[in-house]
Amino acid sequence: MAKVLMKGNDALAEAALAAGCRFYSGYPITPQTEILEYLSWRMDEVGGEFIQAESELAGINMVHGAAAAGARAFTTSSGPGFSLKQEGISYLAAADLPAVVVDVMRIGTGLGDISLGQGDYWQLTRGGGHGDYRTLVLAPASVQESVDLMIASFDLAEKYLHPVLIASDAAIGQMIEAVEIPEAVEHDIDQFEWSIKGCKAGTEPRKVQNIYYHHPDYEGFLTNKYAEMEANEQRYEAFEVEDAEIVLVAYGISSRICREVVDVGRAQGVKIGLIRPITLWPFPIKAFELAKSAKAFLTIEMSILGQMVDDVRLAIGDACPVDHYGSIFEIPETDGVLQAAIAFLNKVKGEV
Amino acid sequence: MKIKAPDTVTFTKSGFCPGCGHGLAVRLIAEVMEEMGLSDKLLTVVDVACGSLNIESWKFDTVLAAHGRPLPVAVGIQKVRKDNPVVAYIGDGAAYSIGMAETMHCALRNDNILTIVINNSLYGMTGGQCAPTSLPGQVTTSTPHGKDPKKAGMPFKVEDAFGGFESIAYLARGSMTDAANMNKSKKMLRKAFDKHMAGQGFCLVELLSPCPTNLGLPPLANIDWIADEMMKYFPLGEFRGGA
């Protein structure tokens, strides 16, 4: 298929269809509403099911049902709506159900506002809902990557029988870029023994519920499941990291700025590099092993509190200082990031 | 006449309290499914409360949904498995309190799912708290001096709220207080399943059901209380799709 110009949200929706997804239920909230609108007509064309649910709660629970029945199913939301999805995500995780939930992040706590933000990092990576769970979290930094990760997310969800989250943001969702949608695959709803389809006489009924009710070694099973995800699914990009003294760590829209910061900084003789986590969980600690010369790490996020700082500290131990630069109100700019990086590096060197 | 409860419910012993109505409702579902030849097709969704115990006491593929969310889960299932009957089996708290929006909008969209609401006038699993269906003056563990309608409202009647939805396929209330009413309730369920399998849309059957443990009544006294007190507020009958 040739490249076409598409908005991030629309391309993500089309990618879900290319992955064989035929069930979507969502609720309008800016800045993810284009996904709902796009699928309201496009799902009909491909013979799938589109439901505008009465709430985000209903939307995620419809996905719960569709996933239990064996379909590839997904829902999308943002900000306050994504908080309402958490109940259902916890139930999906508890029941070992594969499904995909997209958070097109917007600014702020509470209502916040409709402009872009990256403030859901903790909610995305720490479980978000009640209980002892985490989910795979994929963070696209372009329209093409929204497509690629959307398709990968269904495969990962089925590989681990676990919900997968996509951490998009208002900028990635709203921007228009050239994109190639891969050829569509078909999904067979009868391919899983565990999916509900009717209990034949003389066989055991399928029970889609907290698997710990019946699992003989639930703690061991769960420990291994997360260990496998951490070992096998770390994804990242590293730019100019090997000899870098200061390493930026950024994902999504912020990482695009930081990519330019590295070029500008290098042209000025600053030994600067960038680690771009593509999986926010599992956090790509393997990338940090490449940063052998690093004296400091600086996360660049649209956040006041620096939500990714903890994960960088966990990745590097006490090797060197970690700080954060960013604002919730605007995308970090190249000059500001570079100056902050140089200032932080100088401060660290002065302290050494 | 020869009669035997279906194998789909007699393979094990139920874990419900003595006199609990769940066992009665479950048998009606199993009988209707057996008569219609749908026992191996039925897909069920249970709520988290006492009805969730059915996941161990019936032989139907079952999904355990979050409290108040069995209806949207059932909708998701039905859209994927269009040839299967899909039942959401819930209590009055799930249907009319925490899941009211879900119940209302499934009816509004006329989703082709069959909802069975076990109305026992209170929250059973958590120990007998006041529900939207509790009667005026009813003593519960959260209304120790009796339910005050000025504070908590009058009992919620599903026919008042949904009876005006012209498109829904079926809306009825039966009771499980005596053999004659069991027969009537079964006919309601059969009618609902017929309409559901014909794709006519939203069907809801509410069944008045004893909960002796939480009402603090012996089982027979609970049956009498339903007939004498509960039915004053919850008349039996077909409110939509009866003709």
Add this chain to the structure above:
Amino acid sequence: MEKLYIEPDRCKGCGYCVRACNKEALYFTGNVNQKGYDTVAVDDEKCNCCTACYRMCPDYVFEIR
């Protein structure tokens, strides 16, 4: 000839069947089952296999065969 069969181990002693029986054929025996409930028995002379007890039993104690 049809006959009512009772599985006392399933019984929880609620008494719905005793009330449902128009022939007064069912009665509590005072025999406690494994779960600790007083269980019912039938007087075959009075029983006409009307199925009322089956219909009102939440625990599937009765069968007519």
